[in-house]
Amino acid sequence: MTVDFRRVIRPVAIGTIALLTEYALLGTQQFANALTLGAIYALIALGYTMVYGIVELINFAHGDIFMVGSFLAMWIMTTVLGLSGPVTNLLNLVGLLSIVMFATMVGMGFIGMFIERFAYRPLRHAPRLAPLITAIGVSFILQNIISSLFGPSPVNVPQIVPLDKFAFMGGKIGYLNVFMVVLAVVLMIALQLFVGRTRLGRAMRSTAQDREAAELMGVDINQTIAITFFIAAALAGAGGVIQGLYFGSIKFDLGFFVGLKAFTAAVLGGIGNTTGAAIGGFIIAFVEVYATVLGYTQWSEVAVFTVLILVLVFRPSGLLGQQLGERA
Amino acid sequence: MKYGKLGALGAGALLVFSACSGTTATAAPGTSTAPGGSSAVAAGAWCVGGTVKIGTELPMSGGETANGAPTANGVKLAIKQQNAKGGVAGCKLDINVQDDALNGVHDPQTGAKNMQTLVADAAVMGVVGPFNSGVAKAEIPISNGAGLLMCSPANTNNGVTQPPEGDTYRKTNPTKISYIRTASPDSIQGPSAADYLYKDLGKTSVYIIDDTETFGVGVGDTFQAEFKKLGGNVVKRDSAPKSTTDYTPLFTAAAALNPQGVYLAGTTPTGMGLALKQGRTVSGLETVPFVGPDGVADLGPGGTQGATITIAGAASHDVYGTVGSAHDLADNTFTAAYTTEFGGAPGAYSAAAYACAQIIIASLDKASATATDLASAREGVRANAVNSANTFATVLGSLNFDKYGDNVHPFISFYKVDMTLAGGKGDWTFVKQESFSDPNAQ
Numbered sequence: 001m002t003v004d005f006r007r008v009i010r011p012v013a014i015g016t017i018a019l020l021t022e023y024a025l026l027g028t029q030q031f032a033n034a035l036t037l038g039a040i041y042a043l044i045a046l047g048y049t050m051v052y053g054i055v056e057l058i059n060f061a062h063g064d065i066f067m068v069g070s071f072l073a074m075w076i077m078t079t080v081l082g083l084s085g086p087v088t089n090l091l092n093l094v095g096l097l098s099i100v101m102f103a104t105m106v107g108m109g110f111i112g113m114f115i116e117r118f119a120y121r122p123l124r125h126a127p128r129l130a131p132l133i134t135a136i137g138v139s140f141i142l143q144n145i146i147s148s149l150f151g152p153s154p155v156n157v158p159q160i161v162p163l164d165k166f167a168f169m170g171g172k173i174g175y176l177n178v179f180m181v182v183l184a185v186v187l188m189i190a191l192q193l194f195v196g197r198t199r200l201g202r203a204m205r206s207t208a209q210d211r212e213a214a215e216l217m218g219v220d221i222n223q224t225i226a227i228t229f230f231i232a233a234a235l236a237g238a239g240g241v242i243q244g245l246y247f248g249s250i251k252f253d254l255g256f257f258v259g260l261k262a263f264t265a266a267v268l269g270g271i272g273n274t275t276g277a278a279i280g281g282f283i284i285a286f287v288e289v290y291a292t293v294l295g296y297t298q299w300s301e302v303a304v305f306t307v308l309i310l311v312l313v314f315r316p317s318g319l320l321g322q323q324l325g326e327r328a
Numbered sequence: 329m330k331y332g333k334l335g336a337l338g339a340g341a342l343l344v345f346s347a348c349s350g351t352t353a354t355a356a357p358g359t360s361t362a363p364g365g366s367s368a369v370a371a372g373a374w375c376v377g378g379t380v381k382i383g384t385e386l387p388m389s390g391g392e393t394a395n396g397a398p399t400a401n402g403v404k405l406a407i408k409q410q411n412a413k414g415g416v417a418g419c420k421l422d423i424n425v426q427d428d429a430l431n432g433v434h435d436p437q438t439g440a441k442n443m444q445t446l447v448a449d450a451a452v453m454g455v456v457g458p459f460n461s462g463v464a465k466a467e468i469p470i471s472n473g474a475g476l477l478m479c480s481p482a483n484t485n486n487g488v489t490q491p492p493e494g495d496t497y498r499k500t501n502p503t504k505i506s507y508i509r510t511a512s513p514d515s516i517q518g519p520s521a522a523d524y525l526y527k528d529l530g531k532t533s534v535y536i537i538d539d540t541e542t543f544g545v546g547v548g549d550t551f552q553a554e555f556k557k558l559g560g561n562v563v564k565r566d567s568a569p570k571s572t573t574d575y576t577p578l579f580t581a582a583a584a585l586n587p588q589g590v591y592l593a594g595t596t597p598t599g600m601g602l603a604l605k606q607g608r609t610v611s612g613l614e615t616v617p618f619v620g621p622d623g624v625a626d627l628g629p630g631g632t633q634g635a636t637i638t639i640a641g642a643a644s645h646d647v648y649g650t651v652g653s654a655h656d657l658a659d660n661t662f663t664a665a666y667t668t669e670f671g672g673a674p675g676a677y678s679a680a681a682y683a684c685a686q687i688i689i690a691s692l693d694k695a696s697a698t699a700t701d702l703a704s705a706r707e708g709v710r711a712n713a714v715n716s717a718n719t720f721a722t723v724l725g726s727l728n729f730d731k732y733g734d735n736v737h738p739f740i741s742f743y744k745v746d747m748t749l750a751g752g753k754g755d756w757t758f759v760k761q762e763s764f765s766d767p768n769a770q
Contacts, residue, residue, distance in 0.1 A: 029584075029611075033577045152390030152432030153634040154602065156641060163609050172611040247573060249602055249639060251391075253431055257571050292577040297568045298540060 063259015390432020
């Protein structure tokens with residue numbers, strides 16, 4: 001296999017440059033904060049980009065799917081597993097985290113499929129504005145369901161991962177931060193392998209490229225799109241788990257702003273491009289944290305969207321391009 | 329929802345219009361709560377339907393529950409006790425509860441809409457509320473135009489009453505103010521917290537974070553000015569809007585400057601609870617004191633919905649707060665009566681809300697002598713309550729208000745969190761209280 005400039009070298013180069021710049025500007029401690037936040041944004045951005053890649057729908061409910069994921073994880077931890085505080089036994093912790101992560105991702109995957117089946121599939125051949133409005137409607141439905149189930153106040157998530165830190169290159173890094181970033185990277189690599197190396201991944205890519213042709217070649221379009229929504233929602237669910245673990249508090253309207261920023265990350269990286277979404281997520285988090293470091297917290301959202309506008313003016317297809325032809 | 333229905337029910341009852349003959353009160357109005365002391369036995373013609381209302385305009389739901397609900401309870405208790413004594417001049421009292429929380433956070437637009445609802449309900453004689461200064465600024469122009477009395481137990485921003493800003497909210501009737509407050513303004517609350525941190529806790533450097541809202545920025549500014557005046561060092565001042573979910577980078581940047589304390593200038597529903605929770609986890613800030621104004625010191629024990637200690641959890645240790653109201657009450661039966669009625673300790677502003685209701689009741693009692701209809705009774709309540717010559721005997725002690733509607737005997741109470749209370753979930757304990765002179769006297 002020859003090394004492809006567009007698919008491998010450019011993303012790696014952009015990613016490395018972005019990370020090194022971040023580190024140089026922020027220093028160890030804030031760099032760790034930005035990476036952690038970026039891990040959440042990246043996991044959500046992947047969902048936006050995958051759904052757009054395959055059905056050209058901007059799924060505005062995706063931020064709320066992430067929010068539902070955080071509540072599902074909280075519910076599993078408190079009600080199902082009865083957890084309330086830090087779990088100090090490493091083996092127990094790993095086991096419990098795996099259960100929470102797996103159950104949330106699968107649960108959210110099915111919720112994502114369910115939404116696709118009943119809210120988007122009937123409108124697949126409708127004018128493009130119709131599913132967009134539906135997506136906004138789904139977003140409100142999800143928010144209101146959670147608000148009526150758990151109330152409109154912030155809900156605490158048990159911090160089952162102890163908040164211990166270790167010294168590293170002049171800073172103090174929490175084990176939780178490391179876990180979050182590693183988890184996000186592992187999930188992203190798994191996604192790349194799935195899309196690039198498996199039969200289902202090939203079906204997804206072919207559906208994205210030309211739906212009719214793929215159907216003629218025997219690809220089950222409905223199944224493929226459903227699986228895309230499953231994966232997108234599962235990744236958002238993983239983001240929801242770590243959001244709750246890290247911030248310790250979740251709220252029913254959490255998905256709106258986080259979703260908007262993750263969407264920005266997806267567009268920044270090149271919507272439809274999974275690698276781009278991941279890199280975009282880390283860049284958006286970096287911009288936000290850097291604005292804070294400079295003392296312009298109030299302007300951090302302005303900064304995020306200014307970056308988006310600049311990128312779109314000079315590179316309308318995003319940093320990595322839309323990967324037309326093999327977006328997924 | 330529940331209260332909305334109650335209000336609608338009250339309004340419905342009014343529509344039925346069962347004339348005024350129905351009520352025949354036997355007991356005279358209470359002596360301590362109604363200094364007017366008239367001994368009417370039957371409701372006058374002004375008391376249409378035999379019942380009038382006291383409105384409450386407070387944030388009642390979601391993250392604001394710990395603020396609004398105990399405050400409204402103070403009003404409910406006052407009404408219940410007054411009705412047990414036969415009402416005011418033979419006229420029974422009811423309540424019209426409005427909630428200005430939108431999605432669980434106080435909202436000025438919702439407050440303005442609620443104020444219009446209360447103005448439109450002719451039976452409302454006076455309103456207790458709002459809780460948040462930003463909401464007050466949206467509501468005062470409406471109540472000023474309509475001549476409906478508002479008595480806020482909790483507003484503290486200076487600009488709400490004091491000129492030049494205060495004048496801009498009462499443009500319709502500049503000479504007929506419609507708003508009084510029992511709480512101490514931030515020109516007292518902010519500096520008191522600064523004095524406490526600098527002198528009592530002996531901390532010489534501080535990091536200030538505000539929530540970008542009217543109240544938060546105002547109290548942050550007055551804290552900052554006083555702390556600098558004392559010779560303290562303000563290492564950094566940040567403003568984070570309520571949409572902020574990640575406070576870690578802010579506190580990480582601040583921790584690098586080694587502050588010995590943190591001032592949370594804002595309210596828990598607008599992010600200060602989260603800021604406390606996340607700020608505690610940052611290296612260097614694990615044990616420093618976090619001080620907050622009354623928006624943080626809601627006095628709700630751990631486990632109460634929306635309370636600071638509930639949100640911040642284990643991070644609530646070494647947390648101090650100020651409340652713009654007296655802790656030691658003039659009427660010491662209040663706390664027991666409140667606890668019996670509602671099954672929990674009063675909130676930070678329950679007693680102040682009770683005092684507001686007492687002022688409305690006393691003013692109504694006076695006004696009832698000359699009132700001919702609901703409108704003249706409402707105007708009479710307003711005129712009596714804002715008259716700086718009138719003194720009211722309330723649960724907070726003897727209260728009167730200056731020409732801008734500010735309490736001339738403001739108090740600040742100091743509290744700290746004790747994590748061993750409330751079964752290990754933590755609760756606020758009283759530290760001390762201080763009295764001040766009229767904020768507008770200089």
